[in-house]
Amino acid sequence: MLILLNKPFGALSQFTDKGTQGSPRATLSDYVDVPGVYPAGRLDRDSEGLLLLTDDGRLQARIAHPKFRKPKTYLVQVEGDPTDADLSPLRKGVTLKDGPTRPAEVRRIPTPELWERVPPVRFRKSVPDCWLEITLTEGRNRQVRRMTAHVGLPCLRLVRWSIGEWNVEGIAPGTWRAL
Incomplete structure (x- = not known):
């Protein structure tokens, strides 16, 4: 089952x-x-x-x-307005405290149609945010959050969409x- x-x-x-x-x-x-x-x-x-x-x-x-190496895809709302160059390190793999990550597939996406989160994500008018689709083939503890933080994009919401x-x-x- x-x-x-x-x-x-x-x-x-x-x-x-x-x-x-x-x-x-x-x-x-x-x-x-x-x-x-x-x-x-x-x-x-x-x-x-x-x-x-x-x-x-x-x-x-x-x-x-x-x-x-089952691919896992996440829809990730991050703080910031990253360029392609800002996302490039994630695509190459970054080095975290527990070692280098495998390269991730990363792309900006339009705001997805998701269910409301309870409690909602805090909205700040003065701070831009955007959505990324990130696919990994590894699964370390809090890996997506640590990777996005590493490149200056704090995670606001993280939804695992597929495995x-x-x-x-x-x-x-x-x-x-x-x-």
């Missing part, structure tokens, strides 16, 4: 919250009531979009393990579709 979940902003990519915070945080169990499935990879709490869950350990490894051949199109936040 493979489940395509549109993970909402603020939800953890796990079924239980072992945090020490006072109020409970949303987890996958708030959205998926299917026994025996586990996430194939992770998506940060402050990111949203496609998270794949499966009950097949081999499929989980093929999706999540870096050696398989390999699967995407989140037509799946509302907090809902899922089984394949």
Whole structure:
């Protein structure tokens, strides 16, 4: 079984919250009531979009393990108005604290038609922003955010749109579709 979940902003990519915070945080169990499935990879709490869950350990490894280089595409709202030259380092790969990244496919895109985020992204009249489509073939911790920050483009909103051949199109936040 493979489940395509549109993970909402603020939800953890796990079924239980072992945090020490006072109020409970949303987890996958708030959205998926299917026994025996586990996430194939992770998506940060402050990111949203496609998270794949499966009950097949081999499929989980093929999706999540870096050696398989499954492309992951993100729609990213960044602060700033980058030129092609500003995006060039991302296309070549940048060196982060944990080493060099693989080159990413990066392009500016028009504002995508997405669901409203709760809470909404803070809008500032004096600071321009734009949307990028970024495709990676690796998946380090907070990699997209760190890469865009590295080139002076802080991330405002991050939506994982697709992993390999699967995407989140037509799946509302907090809902899922089984394949």
